[in-house]
Amino acid sequence: MPERHQDTSGNQIVEDLTISTVGERDVIDEKYGGARPLGLWADTWRRLRRNKLAIVGLCIIVVFIVVGSAEAIAYLAGGYLAPYDPIKPDYALSPQGLGSPPSLSHPFGTDYLGRDVFSRVLVATRISMLVGVIAVAIALCIGLVLGPVSGYYGGWVDSVIMRTADVFFAFPFILFVLLLLTVLPPGFGSVFIAIGILSWATYARLNRGSVLSVKTMEYIEAARAQGASDLRIIFRHVLPNTMAPVYVAIAMGIGGAITTEAALAFLGLGVQPPDASWGKMISDNLTYLAAGSWWMLAFPSFFLIVTVFGFISFGNGLRDATDPKLKE
Amino acid sequence: MADRLLEVKDLSTHFFTHAGVVKAVNGVSFTLDRKETLGIVGESGSGKTVAALSLMRLVPDPPGKVVEGSLMLGTRDLRTISDAEMRGVRGNDIAMIFQDPMTSLNPVVKVGKQIAEAITLHQDKSKSEAWDMAAQLLDRVGIPDAPARVNQYPFEFSGGMRQRAMIAMAISCNPDILIADEPTTALDVTIQAQIIEVIEEMQQRYESGVILITHDLGVVAEIADKVMVMYGGRTVEYGGIDEIFYNPHHPYTWGLLGSLPRLDEVEKVRLTPIKGQPPDLISLPKGCPFAGRCVYVRPECRDQWPELEIVGPEHGVHCWVPEAERREVRAALPHFQAYVT
Numbered sequence: 001m002p003e004r005h006q007d008t009s010g011n012q013i014v015e016d017l018t019i020s021t022v023g024e025r026d027v028i029d030e031k032y033g034g035a036r037p038l039g040l041w042a043d044t045w046r047r048l049r050r051n052k053l054a055i056v057g058l059c060i061i062v063v064f065i066v067v068g069s070a071e072a073i074a075y076l077a078g079g080y081l082a083p084y085d086p087i088k089p090d091y092a093l094s095p096q097g098l099g100s101p102p103s104l105s106h107p108f109g110t111d112y113l114g115r116d117v118f119s120r121v122l123v124a125t126r127i128s129m130l131v132g133v134i135a136v137a138i139a140l141c142i143g144l145v146l147g148p149v150s151g152y153y154g155g156w157v158d159s160v161i162m163r164t165a166d167v168f169f170a171f172p173f174i175l176f177v178l179l180l181l182t183v184l185p186p187g188f189g190s191v192f193i194a195i196g197i198l199s200w201a202t203y204a205r206l207n208r209g210s211v212l213s214v215k216t217m218e219y220i221e222a223a224r225a226q227g228a229s230d231l232r233i234i235f236r237h238v239l240p241n242t243m244a245p246v247y248v249a250i251a252m253g254i255g256g257a258i259t260t261e262a263a264l265a266f267l268g269l270g271v272q273p274p275d276a277s278w279g280k281m282i283s284d285n286l287t288y289l290a291a292g293s294w295w296m297l298a299f300p301s302f303f304l305i306v307t308v309f310g311f312i313s314f315g316n317g318l319r320d321a322t323d324p325k326l327k328e
Numbered sequence: 329m330a331d332r333l334l335e336v337k338d339l340s341t342h343f344f345t346h347a348g349v350v351k352a353v354n355g356v357s358f359t360l361d362r363k364e365t366l367g368i369v370g371e372s373g374s375g376k377t378v379a380a381l382s383l384m385r386l387v388p389d390p391p392g393k394v395v396e397g398s399l400m401l402g403t404r405d406l407r408t409i410s411d412a413e414m415r416g417v418r419g420n421d422i423a424m425i426f427q428d429p430m431t432s433l434n435p436v437v438k439v440g441k442q443i444a445e446a447i448t449l450h451q452d453k454s455k456s457e458a459w460d461m462a463a464q465l466l467d468r469v470g471i472p473d474a475p476a477r478v479n480q481y482p483f484e485f486s487g488g489m490r491q492r493a494m495i496a497m498a499i500s501c502n503p504d505i506l507i508a509d510e511p512t513t514a515l516d517v518t519i520q521a522q523i524i525e526v527i528e529e530m531q532q533r534y535e536s537g538v539i540l541i542t543h544d545l546g547v548v549a550e551i552a553d554k555v556m557v558m559y560g561g562r563t564v565e566y567g568g569i570d571e572i573f574y575n576p577h578h579p580y581t582w583g584l585l586g587s588l589p590r591l592d593e594v595e596k597v598r599l600t601p602i603k604g605q606p607p608d609l610i611s612l613p614k615g616c617p618f619a620g621r622c623v624y625v626r627p628e629c630r631d632q633w634p635e636l637e638i639v640g641p642e643h644g645v646h647c648w649v650p651e652a653e654r655r656e657v658r659a660a661l662p663h664f665q666a667y668v669t
Contacts, residue, residue: 218431225384225426226446226497227418236445240436 054317060310068129082119089113109295132254138196143203151211165201191270210242255311331362339397348610367552375561423498429490433482440478465496488519560617567643577645
């Protein structure tokens, strides 16, 4: 047997070789000032942390997801997270049909049917979160199968998939969604199906590009030399190495899906009354602005803007943090 | 004949590109027995790697294609078996070690997982059994503290350790044939010797046949039993290791040996490089591909590829220079003075 410790190129690493437990590794970390190489995620996080805007975005996303999930859980349990019933009208709280301005008991005021705006905003959070997450999940399911397959096999498979993607890109997005929604049964579920089906092309094309470069790597050839099947190579070896840009696209995509849903709701599609979504609330309450009832419009708009800002600034930060060209 | 693993006959692999047909391998034949090490030597672009990839059926198609020849693994012809059967051969019957250990491990998968995956692909083993085997294999190829190392990612391994891990992966299914494609080229010299040692050790342990592709005659001298010298996609000479080193017959082999420094040289002797460039594989000359650079070139060299001439037991050469003249020239070459008694 050769002398084992010769194997390392460095001097300190010789000791590194004998690490057997995490505890010992920490000792080494301390000893060499944490000079151990960082993993991709640790390195990304380190750089992301310095980007204040991205961290603000991340905090917004976390709050949004926590509130949305809590509301979803409450909804599944048959109730609402909200302090008031967000559905049932209470005309006593809506004198002259103009709602009542923010007060201590109703911090966001009440709407034209006397419903608590804060409670409705919470319900809308659940719906917007579902739209964002499920629509992007559907898009990913399609895009992350077609993209890698397209890039990996190339040739006519690639041409067919990418030309199809071109078709999806060529149509104006909102118009295409509207078209699809007229075909699908009316209701809330159709919205995320429509958005999901129509946005796969972005992920497919994005991923195909990375697959093209990763598939020429030697470890892919090595996997093939081991007798791994194409599917295994694509989804075990190629895909995980092409995910970094996809994560960025996911963050951006959720923000995009939420705005799309708001736009659709504003046009009266998707969420049906008495359910609430931010876009729906904006659309319903817009007419009351002229009468001076600003709170019905202001709060849902504010939450919509803040959430989308959160996703986009986090996505931007993530892109900068994972871009090796921007490394210091 | 000893336990024959592989018999390659008249293998030709061409690449059909826009610029023309690249004739990477042209009519190469060789055999490999159990426990035997075949060294394939030649400079870059001589077709060594393509020959090996043809065996694994890993030549990118298109544009590459094995256009001729038979590749017999036992009784199976690797050219005609189905893709599914071929996947069963890869890794299980023939395993490969690649040149650059820095890029041949998947960076996002734990080393142990990658080895375990190779095991579960071909053997009926549970995940935890495969994981334990991975640790054993890492230990066997000389990685200290293997049970902890299996949990690490490739970036936590040094170059030499990664190549050891690649070897562990290659031997994980106890393959009959191990193809090592320039396994030491990307490593520094001290590590090279260790890696060669590990390969040798594993070969003895698993009784595999090894095909060692290299342009380093020093490595060949160390472990090969027989050598095939390739040039311009053709075998110019093949023979036992001693025959090639002490009784070489082809001018190209002379050139290779002449450009090798010798440790036992008493006086300072200048290395003799082979002048010129290797031929363009798209427009190969009609005759011997080495004719353009050969000092002993004759008119017939440019017209026709010479037939195989058997010059000793298991020793053959393709050359127009007559045997008598070859002997004279060889005796006169400075770097063979040491051998001539």
